[in-house]
Amino acid sequence: MTVTVRFAPSPTGRIHIGNARTALFNWLFAVNNKGRFIQRFDDTDIARSKQEFADSILYDLHWLGVFPDVTEYQSRRVEIYDAAVERLKAARVLYACYETPEELDLRRKVRRTRGQPPVYGREALTLTPEQVAEYESDGRRPHWRFLLPNFTSDPLQPERTEVHWNDLVRGEETVDLASLSDPVLLREDGTYLYTLPSVVDDIEMGVTHVIRGDDHVTNTGVQIALFQALGAEPPVFGHHNLLTTVSGEGLSKRTGALSIESLRGDGIEPMAVASLAVLVGTSENVTAAHDLSELARHFDPAATSKSASKFDPDELFVLNRALMHHMPFEEARDRLIVLGISGDKAESFWLAVRGNLDRLSDAVAWWRILSDGPQEAAEFSGEDRDFLHQAFDLLPEEPWNGTVWKDWTGKIREATGRKGKPLFMPLRLALTGRSSGPELADLLPLMGREGTLARRP
Numbered sequence: 001m002t003v004t005v006r007f008a009p010s011p012t013g014r015i016h017i018g019n020a021r022t023a024l025f026n027w028l029f030a031v032n033n034k035g036r037f038i039q040r041f042d043d044t045d046i047a048r049s050k051q052e053f054a055d056s057i058l059y060d061l062h063w064l065g066v067f068p069d070v071t072e073y074q075s076r077r078v079e080i081y082d083a084a085v086e087r088l089k090a091a092r093v094l095y096a097c098y099e100t101p102e103e104l105d106l107r108r109k110v111r112r113t114r115g116q117p118p119v120y121g122r123e124a125l126t127l128t129p130e131q132v133a134e135y136e137s138d139g140r141r142p143h144w145r146f147l148l149p150n151f152t153s154d155p156l157q158p159e160r161t162e163v164h165w166n167d168l169v170r171g172e173e174t175v176d177l178a179s180l181s182d183p184v185l186l187r188e189d190g191t192y193l194y195t196l197p198s199v200v201d202d203i204e205m206g207v208t209h210v211i212r213g214d215d216h217v218t219n220t221g222v223q224i225a226l227f228q229a230l231g232a233e234p235p236v237f238g239h240h241n242l243l244t245t246v247s248g249e250g251l252s253k254r255t256g257a258l259s260i261e262s263l264r265g266d267g268i269e270p271m272a273v274a275s276l277a278v279l280v281g282t283s284e285n286v287t288a289a290h291d292l293s294e295l296a297r298h299f300d301p302a303a304t305s306k307s308a309s310k311f312d313p314d315e316l317f318v319l320n321r322a323l324m325h326h327m328p329f330e331e332a333r334d335r336l337i338v339l340g341i342s343g344d345k346a347e348s349f350w351l352a353v354r355g356n357l358d359r360l361s362d363a364v365a366w367w368r369i370l371s372d373g374p375q376e377a378a379e380f381s382g383e384d385r386d387f388l389h390q391a392f393d394l395l396p397e398e399p400w401n402g403t404v405w406k407d408w409t410g411k412i413r414e415a416t417g418r419k420g421k422p423l424f425m426p427l428r429l430a431l432t433g434r435s436s437g438p439e440l441a442d443l444l445p446l447m448g449r450e451g452t453l454a455r456r457p
């Protein structure tokens with residue numbers, strides 16, 4: 001059977017690096033198993049789901065290098081869920097409940113004070129036809145709960161019922177169905193909660209592996225029971241740990257914090273995001289992979305830690321710098337053209353500056369420095385000014401070869417007796433206006449003799 005995975009966000013906001021982790025775990029799993037990747041939008045919550053968010057999620061995934069084989073929307077598949085509901089009703093495992101949220105809340109409190117677990121007590125199963133008729137005539141509409149198979153013959157007497165699975169990430173997992181409330185599958189207004197559509201789609205779409213965050217571990221117990229109630233074999237499950245901020249807070253689509261969009265806006269490369277999103281909180285070192293196939297070779301879901309992983313955005317810049325440092329000109333060329341960096345010097349310029357960039361767009365500042373001169377004029381002491389005049393007078397005639405910087409500074413050293421920092425720093429400041437940056441040996445040929453002399457203070 002073809003390995004089939006899905007990434008199933010609700011389109012209620014922009015995805016963040018934690019969502020990217022889930023998407024990439026699925027994508028890399030598919031890559032490593034020659035499988036299919038389904039993009040599924042869990043948009044049954046029509047009030048909060050928006051097409052613009054679905055579009056932005058697809059855009060962000062493409063940017064990361066994830067190209068779904070197919071894209072599905074749950075809002076367009078309601079008839080399929082309705083058919084499943086009829087089957088569950090016919091099997092008498094879906095039952096109508098009429099409690100209001102306040103009534104449920106009160107019951108939970110009572111159960112707690114009695115030392116009982118705060119789960120739903122299945123009171124709706126004991127309603128008489130008259131009581132139901134009364135609720136209906138009062139205008140109450142039912143919501144529908146799935147009867148968890150956690151009893152022998154009397155649903156009012158639940159017993160410990162373990163559901164087991166071998167988790168791709170966490171190994172042996174167990175959920176006791178008696179510790180859970182029967183989940184509501186359908187709301188009063190006839191709209192679906194996440195649980196049933198997800199299972200029905202996983203069956204219908206032939207999903208073989210469900211890889212998602214470990215906030216769904218308990219859901220998995222319920223969903224396995226639902227797969228079985230619908231006569232289907234459950235898929236293999238894998239629950240990866242979640243990412244948190246440095247201070248330990250969870251990430252949220254709503255706040256927009258660490259959204260893929262904002263990272264892109266900060267100039268972070270897709271492979272810096274992908275490398276960190278996948279490798280943080282695993283036993284692999286977090287290094288920048290060049291592309292997703294390379295990352296796939298490092299990807300092993302079982303090597304993921306079971307506890308939440310703190311995530312430091314500064315690490316993205318470390319990875320970004322590493323990617324810049326090794327980026328071949330061919331890969332940067334088109335992006336540099338867009339930034340106005342082109343012509344016969346573009347390649348040697350790129351090779352000279354790439355090791356000093358936090359982000360690709362930082363190349364623009366260096367291109368300006370090289371073409372127009374320092375952007376801020378440096379202040380020099382009288383002594384340094386004299387030194388620089390002497391130095392500029394010694395600049396070799398053209399044509400220059402690859403050793404011009406060495407030749408020039410050799411002559412300066414001989415004539416002035418300066419060496420080390422007192423020699424190089426005034427030159428660097430005069431030539432670039434900055435106290436650090438790319439190797440001057442690489443920059444000098446790009447300035448040419450005329451350009452260099454124009455920088456004489």
Ligand code: GLU
Pocket residue numbers: 007008009010042194198211212216
């Ligand atoms: N819409 C669910 C979520 O974003 C999907 C969970 C799942 O993968 O089943 O949490």
